[in-house]
Amino acid sequence: MIRLPTTAHKLQAVLAGAITTNQLHVVASFADKTTSDYAGGTKLSLTNGVSAVDIVDAPIASTIRDIDYVGVYNADTVAATVTIQEFDGVNTRTLATATLNPGDQLIYVHGSGWQALNNEGQLKGFGEKGDQGVQGIQGVQGDQGIQGVQGDQGIQGVQGDQGIQGIAGPPTVIQDEGSPVGGAPHTTLNFVGAGVTASDAGAGVATVTIPGGGGAASDQAAVQARRTTTQAIGTAFADLTFDATDFENDAAVVEHDAITDRIVLKEAGPYEIYYRIDLDVANQTSFQADVLGRVRVNDTTVLPGSESQIAVLDDSSLLGNEVIYGPIGAKFIYNATANDFITVQVDRNDNEGTASINTRAGSAVFTATRMSGATGAAGAAGPSGGPVDVAQATRSTTYTTTLAFADVTLDVTDVETNVAVIDHVAGTPDNFLIGATGTYRIDYNIDINTPGSAPETFEVQARVRVNDTTVLVPSESRTTVFTDSSIDGSDFTAHLHMSFVRNFTAADFVTLQLAAVDVGGGGTPPATRANGVTVTVTRMK
Secondary structure, three states: OEEEOOOOOEEEEEEOOOOOOOOOEEEEEEEEEOOOOEEEEEEEEEOEOOEOEEEEOOOOOOOEEEEEEEEEEOOOOOOEEEEEEEEOOOOEEEEEEEEEOOOOEEEEEOOOEEEEEOOOOOEEOEOOOOOOOOOOOHHHHHHHHHHHHHHOHHHHHHHOHHHHHHHOOOOOOOEEOOEEOOOOOOOOOOOOOOOOEEEEEEOOEEEEEOOOOOOOOOOOOEEEEEEOOOOEOOOOOEEOOOOEEEEEOOOOOEEEOOOOOEEEEOOOEEEEEEEEEOEEEOOOOOEEEEEEEEEEEOOOEEOOOOOEEEEEEEEOOOOOOEEEOOOEEEEEEEEEOOOEEEEEEEEEEEEEOOOOEEEOOOOEEEEEEEOOOOOOHHHOOOOOOOOOOEEEEEEOOOOEOOOOOEEOOOOEEEEEOOOOOEEEOOOOOOEEEEOOOEEEEEEEEEEEOOOOOOOEEEEEEEEEEEOOOEEOOOOOEEEEEEEEOOOOOEEEOEEEEEEEEEEEOOOOEEEEEEEEEEEEOOOOOOEEEEEEEEEEEEEOO
16 A cells, blocks of 8 residues: 655655656546545546656645556657656655556556556566467467456446446454444444535545534624713613614624613623613712712613712813813623613712703613623534734833824833734734734723813813724723812822724724813823723724
8 A cells, every 4th residue: 555644755756867759648547534434536647757756645634645556658759767666745755656658557556566568458577469370388488368457347447436446355344433343344434413414425435524623713792882961860770771882793692772771691601791871961069979880780680890980070160160071981702591680770870969961972881791702502602712912012212192182102012912803013003903804802091190270170081993984983092180289289090991892804903093172271291100001902702
């Protein structure tokens, strides 16, 4: 048997000299064996003089290629010397060499080895038949058996798979991950397992389909809802409704329901829940209030980790009635029962005076992400556990905001697992370059220091743009910072954060921008804290 066991082994043919008229014809038939399949093939070639020609290519990975038949026919008008050799990527070893007259053949048959036949199909090495008179040499009649080699049904059928199967003599060895299965020989190969199918493809071919492991990972099921208008926040907890669905890639798993205040978690299992709300406060007489947020399941139970609270202040003694506030929100994990539904609720507690507080138009975001790939029999095995495609960058120094939106440069790349998918671009460190079309989650966290001098108040605004043109919805966030020496020399710092999901196309790039709005007092706009700006981009697979 001739066997090609690795992706480097192959068979070659080479002539000892140049041809006169025609290159020699080569036919090779082989069978490929893997742990789950056995399939045959044939390759037709021509020699190329003294240059070696690959007559049987190397097998692909995890495949053994057995050679069933090799035939070399001298189609030239003069004798030619041909050598069949095996090459393993480094070394060349000769398997057979023969001088063939026009019409002669050199053949290899699995189980029989190498033979040379003359143009009459007789085995070379025996003399020609004697004259009729030499009848007494009856033993030469044994050539009749050799004549059968030419007409052997298996060899005749080398042109098609039928003939190759006829040549193969040894039984197939069935193994379980390398260990032979007991009870051999077997006449039936039975495939079992979730999603496995076997069918007759015709022409003697059976097709076995084994789904699962090794396939591409699917996108995580996720939904993102948003309120495009304001909603008044009253003095008792009330559901927040969301009139827009920004993203929803698998409504069979997680869906922003027709009842617009809720998201339905249709599959049992863990989900990442996130909500975030900017506040809109009109200047009024002095008041101080707390704004609270939470998430409930099935209109009954408040989920742990979902509660959020912030103080809102409007004081006429502070630079002519400044309004001080920031966003509320939370991100947490909830292990759901199938068809649970979740809602966001908001409330206001007036501690001093009577407040009038709304959600800011377009700022209220509600997101739920299934923390696994798509379910189903075919996906049960799942992909191999490769690393998550994620990139995170930080600004190591302070960044002073300006009165117009400007890109924030991030000079330190904290994490970058696969630059082919997400690349924090070194040449333009304010950009994250998307390398593969799909679903991504963008997170940013920003710590804001107080303004440069007192007394003064600024509203700091953040947003994310794609391709330096379009502001992504809902990426915008804002908060207020102020300095006032009349309040214990106090400096009010603040924090901005946002998490949202979007579909991107390969070659898109995203950028974080900041701006400051002078609310009162003038002076120098505030700066971020050193190491206080972080942006994370995650491929949701």
